[in-house]
Amino acid sequence: xxxxxxxxxxxxxxxxxxxxxxxxxxxxxxxxxxxxxxxxxxxxxxxxxxxxxxxxxxxxxxxxxxxxxxxxxxxxxxxxxxxxxxxxxxxxxxxxxxxxxxx
Numbered sequence: 001x002x003x004x005x006x007x008x009x010x011x012x013x014x015x016x017x018x019x020x021x022x023x024x025x026x027x028x029x030x031x032x033x034x035x036x037x038x039x040x041x042x043x044x045x046x047x048x049x050x051x052x053x054x055x056x057x058x059x060x061x062x063x064x065x066x067x068x069x070x071x072x073x074x075x076x077x078x079x080x081x082x083x084x085x086x087x088x089x090x091x092x093x094x095x096x097x098x099x100x101x102x103x
Contacts, residue, residue, distance in 0.1 A: 001037060003081045008041045010090055017090070018070055022048040022062050024055045 007019045021043050025031040035045045048057035049065040059078055066076050074097055079085075 001034075003079075003084060004034075004038050004041045004043060006084045007043075010085060010087060018073065019043045020066060020069075021045050022057055022065075024048045024051050024057055 004019075007017065010017055019038075019042065021035065021038050023031050023035055023045060024047070038045060046065065046069075048062065050061040051057040062078065063076055067073070075093060
């Protein structure tokens, strides 16, 4: 729950971060409660597009799904739920977007 709230506070002024969550157990009580709390925090919830026989989602398929749903995003990022970020994350992403590569 801390992570869900943390992400929402990272970019409140600019609304440039879109938070989404993929779930694999739509009927599980814990997942249902967590999903409801996430929605209250402004997250969008989607079923995991592909997962293995143990219910573990494939990261590649989540990236592909997110890029289809939100094609105008500059960056797509995956993060585990046990990692909290500071406002420095948005500054880092803004700085990275200013870099122009020449190959």
